[in-house]
Amino acid sequence: MFELLGIPPQVLMGQLLLGLINGSFYAVLSLGLAVIFGMLNIINFSHGAQYMMGAFVAWMLLEYLGIGYWWALLLAPLVVGATGIVLEKLMLSRLYRLDHLYGLLLTFGIALIIQGLFRNYYGISGLPYQIPDALSGGQNLGFMFLPNYRGWVIVASVIVCFSTWFVIEKTPLGSYLRAATENPTLVGAFGINVPRMITLTYAFGVALAGFAGVLAAPIYSVNPNMGADLIIVVFAVVVIGGMGSIMGAIVTGFGLGIVEGLTRVFYPAGSAVVIFVIMAIVLMIKPEGLFGRSA
């Protein structure tokens, strides 16, 4: 087998895989943020809390109702999306005429409430969630061992990301969405119910977060703080990529995950901050973000 700079290939591949998994979560979460930002012009600070909710709903479905992983993968995003509809109708919709910063503050408050409530009832020690039987075990690829579940996480995220991209960029529904992003009044004049579209967009964005949460449940332990620190990294990802393009969010998410994994191989102490360092560099060279339109 080949060796690179004295690093055994198993280690390199293992960290690359780990990076790709993190990248999957970055991609799905930053995609959700970008979709919401495009339509509502707010940054959804509660995205991390909604990701955590997705994992918890999956855990509750199994614990209280005996509903397994595959149904959870469908039901948990629906539940999280439904709470998103309520949030948008009751609160966010009152803020569209105000400065965008109020949306950030409001969703930050919502994140505190959700995280606080879950911490109250479930503590901060994680709850275990089993890998479904169909995905336990792994494949020996010769140069490394690939656990089936981790492979599945990557595949599932890629599918979800590209379906979202396809719907938004290539279908009539997506064209309405993009048009409403540009000029909501004009699109409303064509008889399209723009407020409902906004509500559903928000619900879809947070459902993506919930979906990522279910994917994460068997890998990371399910705990109320799981989304809190992650979302800050995702913010950095979003700043690097710029929120102008859907594909930009996806590519940046996966790419930065891989970069983070590589850093863990070559300079472990830097892996926690490498994304922030890249953000600083991007701000110096191309402040509007790699895929951003100049603001």
Place this chain on the structure above:
Amino acid sequence: MSTMDPATSPAARPEPSVGMPTHQKAIFVVLLILLVALPWFVYPVFAMKVMCFALFASAFNLLLGFGGLLSFGHAAYFGMASYVAAHAAKVWGLTPELAVLAGTAAAALLGLAIGSLAIRRQGIYFAMVTLAFAQMVYFFALQAEFTGGEDGIQSVPRNDLFGLIPLESNMALYFFVLVVTFGGILFIHRIIHSPFGQVLKAIRENEPRAVSLGYRVNRYKLMVFTLSATLAGLAGAVKSQVFQLASLTDVHWTMSGEVVLMTLLGGMGTVFGPMLGAAIIVTMQNYFATLGAWVTVIQGVIFVAGVLLFREGIVGLIARWTKKPL
């Protein structure tokens, strides 16, 4: 950037002249008299904590309320200054005033570095960038040698002020803290009412117009960002001397959120709002400490209620009723 809704920030109303209005001066005098008497009625350490956070929130408000820039990472300056001041007092054996100065200088440098990058983006992105950099500082504090990681820097000695005056007793320390924090807050209000402060307001209200009038907007933004970070650092440095401790709590993003909450609750863009907000939040944390995670929930509810129902904050509402900028 499109800034805070003018209708919600009372200070946005045109003021007749540069300089602090008389009624504000009167309030400051009354406040000072009350604060001098306070330690005989309230536990001094609690009072000192309130004063540190009042300065922290006022420094944050300088940036948000008057510069129109929402930083979601002010814990970085507060916490880093607290670490440096604690380290200076404990390891280098510096006197309190020098330790506080060292901490404040560290915050100033950090503010200058982060600020010069953050002002390249505006609005929502600015908030995200400052938050991300603050998280980077948090990871630094977690891993660096001198911060003591999870333990923080504990049992920081209270050295003699100027090497002469012992500050061991809470009473003696109280008056040191009073002078520093009150001085800091007065300095902030000197900035607000200066020509520099007026230019800041102009930038907040209409940035393109300020540019067209020939102001170098980015320089003003960087300057106010650095000033705000420096004063936040002053608050953090003093706090480390009061509690004889610097810990990860001070650099965590929850601290950044708390200072936003204090300012929002009291009234952003008002002179006295952040101080009142700080007093309320610190008191709440003090008395509700046994409730555990409910404190987080209550803070979240205040955030949501503040944004939906009273964006002017408490002092902002009072200012509207009395028709006087407060």
